[in-house]
Amino acid sequence: MKNKSVNNISAEVLAAFLDGNATAQESNEILSALTEDAELRELLHISQSVDAELGLMSQECDFIPMTAMAASCGEESYCSLECEKYILRSLNIDFDEQQLLDSAVRNGWQKKSGTALHNVGRHLENLGLIVTRQYKASVADIAKALDANDRVIVAVDGGELSGSRVEEIREDILIGQIPDHTVVVLSLDIVRKTITIYDPNSSAESDTYPIAQFEDAWCDSKNYLVTINLKDMKTYNPKPIDLSDVELTEDLNELREAIAENAHDVWAVERQAQGWTYGPQRDDAKKETPCMVAYSQLPDSEKQFDRDMAMNTLKLVKKLGYDLIKREETELYQVLISRVRNEFLCPHCLSLGKRTPVCKYDIFCNHCGHKLDIDWSLYKK
Numbered sequence: 001m002k003n004k005s006v007n008n009i010s011a012e013v014l015a016a017f018l019d020g021n022a023t024a025q026e027s028n029e030i031l032s033a034l035t036e037d038a039e040l041r042e043l044l045h046i047s048q049s050v051d052a053e054l055g056l057m058s059q060e061c062d063f064i065p066m067t068a069m070a071a072s073c074g075e076e077s078y079c080s081l082e083c084e085k086y087i088l089r090s091l092n093i094d095f096d097e098q099q100l101l102d103s104a105v106r107n108g109w110q111k112k113s114g115t116a117l118h119n120v121g122r123h124l125e126n127l128g129l130i131v132t133r134q135y136k137a138s139v140a141d142i143a144k145a146l147d148a149n150d151r152v153i154v155a156v157d158g159g160e161l162s163g164s165r166v167e168e169i170r171e172d173i174l175i176g177q178i179p180d181h182t183v184v185v186l187s188l189d190i191v192r193k194t195i196t197i198y199d200p201n202s203s204a205e206s207d208t209y210p211i212a213q214f215e216d217a218w219c220d221s222k223n224y225l226v227t228i229n230l231k232d233m234k235t236y237n238p239k240p241i242d243l244s245d246v247e248l249t250e251d252l253n254e255l256r257e258a259i260a261e262n263a264h265d266v267w268a269v270e271r272q273a274q275g276w277t278y279g280p281q282r283d284d285a286k287k288e289t290p291c292m293v294a295y296s297q298l299p300d301s302e303k304q305f306d307r308d309m310a311m312n313t314l315k316l317v318k319k320l321g322y323d324l325i326k327r328e329e330t331e332l333y334q335v336l337i338s339r340v341r342n343e344f345l346c347p348h349c350l351s352l353g354k355r356t357p358v359c360k361y362d363i364f365c366n367h368c369g370h371k372l373d374i375d376w377s378l379y380k381k
Helices: 011-019 022-036 038-055 079-090 096-105 124-125 138-145 158-162 210-219 249-271 301-319 331-339 347-351
Strands: 130-134 151-156 181-189 194-198 206-208 225-229 343-345 357-360
Touching: 011 347, 038 151, 079 124, 079 151, 079 181, 096 124, 124 130, 138 151, 138 181, 138 210, 138 225, 151 158, 151 210, 158 210, 206 210, 249 301, 343 347
Parallel strands: none
Antiparallel strands: 130 225, 151 181, 151 225, 181 194, 194 206, 343 357
């Protein structure tokens, strides 16, 4: 593959310049090229304006890969389903394999590209098992779950865990942070510092790895842990996603009150449909509540509940890697619309039967990591 960008500036140098990591000589080369290359000027303008507006050059939160696809490395990507089947067998629970697969496809848990992390364990839920999910877990959390006789599924970078990722490094591929595989943790040996797992991709009944190697692969999913037990509901210990590092821009703060008021109205409609009416004190027998009033008439304590819900919802959206852009005639909106209108399909993904959109201004495909070597002159704007 070619290794050049516009004006013979390499993709690596351009990326380093955008990240502020280019050398003085590289920076001078780019600055000189800017005076005569309109395409390069446009690319830098778009990258910097989008990054500045979205806060990508300053306050970045530690994104959670909730929608990352486990088992995204094969055409028939069923590792999550295989892990759940393994657990059902270990618990002596009968199941029909075809029914499980049909249910997964019907409910959108299983796609050809894999299973999104937040859908790992859905079959087990469907069969009445208690499933809890947690990010930023630790080996100590795994040990605690195993000691409680819980079953444990984790999401990892499959290549990094097996060690094959290092062998597969090529110049045109970005390596790392690919939570593309799920395994069942069977046991820990703290003395020997090893961990034993069931790996659906392995021909062995179990595989044992150094804990350090396992942790390197596990951290790519932000230490995603799914625990399963039969019926002990008293042990529920909620682990909400930490949103403390997420800061909202002023325009998103303005949304808080609108979302809070609408949430109250949605709640009121549902309660009225159930027969609830206004009453000076809550009375479950009479279905009366003092909260059955307009949002503006709620006491601040009740408003704060809705505000907190709204604020945490907005923060969670950002934590999951999304950004909300107000639809108006701003420069950022026009830039983003321009990017959308200049989307094409990644040639490498297309060769694998996957239709992955990339933008004309992208240097790498966000899905497969390949550098984009596309002759844009073949496309009409």
